[in-house]
Amino acid sequence: MRLGLALLAALASLGAAPKPEPVALEALLAEAPAPRLSDYRLFADAAGRRPNGGVTPYALNTPLFTDYAEKFRYLYLPPGAKARYRADGVFDFPVGAALVKTFAYPADLRRPDQQVRYLETRLLVRKADGWVALAYVWNAEQTEAVLKRAGARFEVAFTDGQGAQRRIDYAVPNQNQCKECHQLDRTLQPVGPKARNLNGDFAYATGPENQLAHWTRQGLLAGAPPPGRAPRTVRWDDPAEPLEARARAYLDANCAHCHQPRAIASNSGLFLNVEETRPSHLGVGKGPVAAGRGSGGLSVGIAPGRPDASILAFRMASNEPGVMMPELGRSLVHDEGVRLIREWIAAMPAS
Amino acid sequence: MTRFAIALLAATALAGAAGAKTLTVTPGPDAQERIQTALLDAKPGDVVELAAGRYDLTDGLSLDVDDVVVKGAGPDKTVLSFKGQKGAGEGLLVTSDRVTLRDFAVEDTKGDGLKSKGSDQISFINVRVEWTGGPKETNGAYGVYPVSSSNVLVDRTLVRGASDAGIYVGQSKNIVVKRSRAEFNVAGIEIENSMNADVFDNVVTRNTGGILVFDLPNLPVMGGHSHRVFRNQVVDNDTPNFAPKGNIVAGVPVGAGIMVMANRDVHVFENRIDGNQTAAVMLVSYTQKFDDKAYNPLPRDIVVRDNQLGRNAWDPQFSGGQVIKAMLGGKVPPIMWDGVTTHAQSPGVAKVRISDGPVLNLNLPAPGQVEAAKPAITPTVGDVHVAEPKAVVLPKTQADLGA
Numbered sequence: 012m013r014l015g016l017a018l019l020a021a022l023a024s025l026g027a028a029p030k031p032e033p034v035a036l037e038a039l040l041a042e043a044p045a046p047r048l049s050d051y052r053l054f055a056d057a058a059g060r061r062p063n064g065g066v067t068p069y070a071l072n073t074p075l076f077t078d079y080a081e082k083f084r085y086l087y088l089p090p091g092a093k094a095r096y097r098a099d100g101v102f103d104f105p106v107g108a109a110l111v112k113t114f115a116y117p118a119d120l121r122r123p124d125q126q127v128r129y130l131e132t133r134l135l136v137r138k139a140d141g142w143v144a145l146a147y148v149w150n151a152e153q154t155e156a157v158l159k160r161a162g163a164r165f166e167v168a169f170t171d172g173q174g175a176q177r178r179i180d181y182a183v184p185n186q187n188q189c190k191e192c193h194q195l196d197r198t199l200q201p202v203g204p205k206a207r208n209l210n211g212d213f214a215y216a217t218g219p220e221n222q223l224a225h226w227t228r229q230g231l232l233a234g235a236p237p238p239g240r241a242p243r244t245v246r247w248d249d250p251a252e253p254l255e256a257r258a259r260a261y262l263d264a265n266c267a268h269c270h271q272p273r274a275i276a277s278n279s280g281l282f283l284n285v286e287e288t289r290p291s292h293l294g295v296g297k298g299p300v301a302a303g304r305g306s307g308g309l310s311v312g313i314a315p316g317r318p319d320a321s322i323l324a325f326r327m328a329s330n331e332p333g334v335m336m337p338e339l340g341r342s343l344v345h346d347e348g349v350r351l352i353r354e355w356i357a358a359m360p361a362s
Numbered sequence: 363m364t365r366f367a368i369a370l371l372a373a374t375a376l377a378g379a380a381g382a383k384t385l386t387v388t389p390g391p392d393a394q395e396r397i398q399t400a401l402l403d404a405k406p407g408d409v410v411e412l413a414a415g416r417y418d419l420t421d422g423l424s425l426d427v428d429d430v431v432v433k434g435a436g437p438d439k440t441v442l443s444f445k446g447q448k449g450a451g452e453g454l455l456v457t458s459d460r461v462t463l464r465d466f467a468v469e470d471t472k473g474d475g476l477k478s479k480g481s482d483q484i485s486f487i488n489v490r491v492e493w494t495g496g497p498k499e500t501n502g503a504y505g506v507y508p509v510s511s512s513n514v515l516v517d518r519t520l521v522r523g524a525s526d527a528g529i530y531v532g533q534s535k536n537i538v539v540k541r542s543r544a545e546f547n548v549a550g551i552e553i554e555n556s557m558n559a560d561v562f563d564n565v566v567t568r569n570t571g572g573i574l575v576f577d578l579p580n581l582p583v584m585g586g587h588s589h590r591v592f593r594n595q596v597v598d599n600d601t602p603n604f605a606p607k608g609n610i611v612a613g614v615p616v617g618a619g620i621m622v623m624a625n626r627d628v629h630v631f632e633n634r635i636d637g638n639q640t641a642a643v644m645l646v647s648y649t650q651k652f653d654d655k656a657y658n659p660l661p662r663d664i665v666v667r668d669n670q671l672g673r674n675a676w677d678p679q680f681s682g683g684q685v686i687k688a689m690l691g692g693k694v695p696p697i698m699w700d701g702v703t704t705h706a707q708s709p710g711v712a713k714v715r716i717s718d719g720p721v722l723n724l725n726l727p728a729p730g731q732v733e734a735a736k737p738a739i740t741p742t743v744g745d746v747h748v749a750e751p752k753a754v755v756l757p758k759t760q761a762d763l764g765a
Contacts (some may be wrong), residue, residue, distance in 0.1 A: 161398035162421060164448070182449050185398050187424035187457070197457075197480060272582065275457070275479055278509045278533050280581040291580050291653050298650065299608050300581065303473065303503025303526050306608030322608065333472030333502060338451040 031055040034063050036089050036107055039136050048132055048147040048156035053087060053111055057154050059132060065090065066111070067231060068215075069222055071208045073247040073260040075268075076345040077114060078179050079171060080130070081123060085111040086204070088231055094204075096223075096234035098242055099286075101201045108137040110201055119170040130167065131183050132156050135193070135201050142199040144189035160186045179342050188339055191275050192268045202268045206235070207242040207285075244285070247351060258355035259285050261348055265337060281312055294323050295359075302326075305334045316361030318353035327352060382407035389415030394423075397442075401425045401432070412466055414439040420448045422471075424455040434466025437490035437520065444471040452477045452507070453491075456484060462763060464488050470495075475521070477507040483760050484508050485515040493523030497546045497604045504530040505547065508537075510583065513756050517541055517764040525604060526611050527552035528569070531559060533583035538754050538764065540564060548605040549574045549614060550596075555581050559589040560754040570603045571614040572596035572638065577624040578610060578648065579657035587626040588751035591633065596620055597672075598637035615640045615679035622661050624648040629665045629750050635696075636672025640679045642696035643669070645714060647705075649730030659729050660705050662712035663748045669718050671696050682732035686724070695720040695739055702726050715744040 035052045038045045045051055048059065055061040062068060066087045074082060088094065089107035096102060104110075112133045118126035129149040136143045147156035148163055162185035168178045193199050209226075212219045223241055226232035235241060245252040247261040267284035269276035279300050282292040291297050294312025299305070299322055307325040314320035326336040328349045335341070385400040385408060387393070397417065400410045406429035414435035419442055425432065432454075434440025444453050451473035454463070457480060464487035468475045475491035478484040491505035505521030508514045509532040519542040521528030528544035529551045531537050537559035543566075544550035550566035552574040553559045559575075566572040573596060577586040596619045605612040614621065617639030622628050623646050635642040643666050648659035674696040678687060687694050701723040703712045721743045725736040755761070 160402050161395040163395070164420065180448055182421065185421075185424065186402050187398075187426045187455075188422075190426060190457070191424070191455075277582055278479070296651070296653075297580060298578075298610065300578065300610075301474075301503060301507075301509070301526070301530075301532065302606075302609060304500055304606040305473075305503075306606045308607040310608045331472070332447050332449050333451060338473070339449065342449070 031063055033090075034065055034087055039087075039109055040107060040138060044143070044145050044158055044160075046158050048134075048158075051109070051134075053085070053109065059113060059129060059149075059156065067226070067229065068213070069204070069209065070211075070213055071203050071264070072211045072244045073208065073264045074203070075264050076341060076348055078167075078181065078341050078343045079120060079169070079177070079345075080114045080116055080181075081127070083113040083115065084203070086226075086231065087111065091230075093231060093233040094226070096206065096232055096236075098206055101203075101205050102232065104137045104201070104204075106137055106139050110135040110204065116167055116169045120172045121170070121174070128167070129153055129156070130165075130181060131159075133189070135199075142193070142201065144186060144193060144199060146183050146186075146189070148183055159183055162188065177343065182339075182342070184339060192337075192339060194275060196273050205244075207244040208264070210238055210241050210243040211246070248347065254351075254355055254358060258351055261351055265345075265348065269337070294321075303333070305336070307334070313356055313359070314361075315359035316357060318356040321356050324349065324353050324356060381405075382409070384409045384411050386411045386413060388413040389417050393417040394419050394421060398423055401427070401430075404430045406430070409433055412440045412442070416441045416443055418446060419444050419453075420446050422447070422449065422452050422455060422473075424457070425461060426457045428458045429460045430458070431462045431464065432466070433462075433464050436465050437467045437488055440466040441469060442466060443469045445469070447472045452502075455479065456481055459483055460760075461485070462487060464763075466490075467492065469493070471502045473502045474504040474507045475502060475524075476505070477509065478511050478514075479509055481508065481511040483513040483757060484511050485760055485763050486517070486519050487515070487763055488518045490520040490522075491524075491528075492521070493525075495523070497523055497525075497548075497601055499525055499604050499606050501525040503527075503609070505544075506530070507532075509533055512536055513760060514538070515756055515760055515764050519543075522546045524548065525606060526609055527574070530554065531556055533581060536754055536756065538756060540764065543567075544569060546601055548601075548603055548611045550599065552576060552611070553586070553589055554578065555583050555586050556589075557587055558751065558754050561589065561591045562593045565595045565597070567595070567597045567599065568601055569599045570601050570605075570616050571611070571618040571621055572599045572635075573620045574611070574614065574618075575620075575622045575625050575628050576610065577658075579652035579654035579659075584654070584657060585626075586624075587628075589625070589628045590751055590753075591620060591628065591630045594633045596633055596635045596638065596642075600637070600639065615681075615683070617641070617674075617677075617679060618644055619674060620644070621646065622664055624657075624659045625661055625664070626658075627663045627748065627751055628661070629667075629748075631665070631667045631669060634670045634672070635674060636670075638674045639677045640675060640683065641694075641698045642671050642674040643698070643716075643718070644680070645699040645716075647700055647702045647726075647729035655707070658705070658708045660702055660708045660712045661699075661714070662708065664714045665716075665748050665750070666697060667715070667717040671718060682735065686722075686732075686735060686737055689737055690722070690739065695722040697721045698724070699743060700724050700726045700729070702729055705729070713744060713746045713748070715746050715748055717742050719743075 528547035
């Protein structure tokens, strides 16, 4: 809803502007990445606040935690092209598709629409021979974002939801690090846009609507069943949902891009994707394999009923490189996420 | 950015094969971005050359391009220091094929030192990985760490201070670890859940345990077998175990020279093993609980022969070791086998041939049941023939690196 309001405000101001050139599909498909984000014309304004025509905002039911950053996600498809629905895994996107994600911090998380600083905009572009990941870093004036392939760090200060001052050393991933989280069977893949994680309402300028239904109605998605018959991941922070479902949704979004049989942490034997059902592979009674000091002196991933004895909770509650998990994408502890996983472990019957 | 691009272009010179370039990086400000950019810009056939000097890095580096050599000016000249590391688990992660890392050092990473995941033909030559503060629980786990890889060459490396294993090869196949030195680690060299490793001509000293050949349950690659551990110096492994609890090596007793756990077809021969207080060679079963129906917890078809044994096993530190020492009147043989020969998940009867001795056979009825031990000492154990695994052959271009 928040995003919807911001979008409405943005749309209102659109009326005054001349009609922008369409998205530069040829730039998206060019062999070399464009040096500036604006070269793609994904946005109608230099500040990247207003999506261009054919660029659709979306949200995930349960997203990855990234140091409390706000994320603005968009899908671009070439004119007339559709994504193909899949019940499992990410949709089959056509060549020329772009997934766009801007990471931003409001000065005060309690006033998310004010003084929003954009840090970076990441693109996943579907080329003929596969996906490519790119990161564009915004300048201090917020007028231009330039390509950074080797990563970057900068200080960000904000006030958190409880009114406390936070200061973080924000890390833009290098191009290989993008791939570490985004690889499946050694090829680069999107992580978020799966049926189950998109199956929820979004506050469009025209009013709230289920995203699968909206994408279908807009001609962006082919083959989707009615939302009620599609799988759905719960919102991790919706107290009305069962604890088990919330915890598994959280682990799937925050861990399973690496911790699943086809991704980079496969050698750990710890699989946290929603499809996994074997307790030992979820960490129950499972000793660490290559954790080193990440074990925290504990013997098993999950000790049912005992979060303090569970490596899973220990590593989530750390912000020390070499100990913390995930190892990329955060420098702060996600207190609310840790609380959820601890509750989940505590509620498991001790055997 | 532009300035940097020009500098890189200037540093780029045609060398060797048609089109192959050398991308040279020098120490100085922005080393993080400059090295990482070179690792991203490299094309197959290229060399990324790290000039002599110290590089202060804040994040892990990674390489995902096939057929690249990353080369320094020598393990004491080109030093990548991760003392100020703020993110990512390891120093350098390689995820591509036919990559050679050589002639540089990695120091003080927060996690592992040099890692490859899913690489074919990965070579670590004349590199040093070290935690400079000495053995500490807060050091990273592994120094040289190829995992889920095939055709692995580790040659003339030096690893010091790893809180797990100095050289650790996991879930890999076709492996050569030679002419390397591992000291002041918890485990010197560890081959885990892997197939066909030749470990030879290494010096493994002042670790907690010297050379470990292990297999663990519930992992994607399991059923380790066919290894040869020979002509190594396994000497004075006397550093108290400093592994964080929970890790499998935290259970390795100090002064375990060569330890084989839950593996098949492992041949240990012609090593010099001296000054290891627990045992020269230990053959043991996996003793923890597991629910993996495909896992075999016993060591079987193991050969121990022609090793040169010095003074070992004078004060065994494995669980129950002191009781057994007392039962034996204070003198413990250098070779120890837990003597477990049958298990519901192990077909037939496990056989070993130990021609070095004397041998202590604990005759345990099941893995880990030390309280039910019926220790027996014999000059040797077993006379079964177990064919020696064939020498590991690496692809020629890779083998030539280690010539």
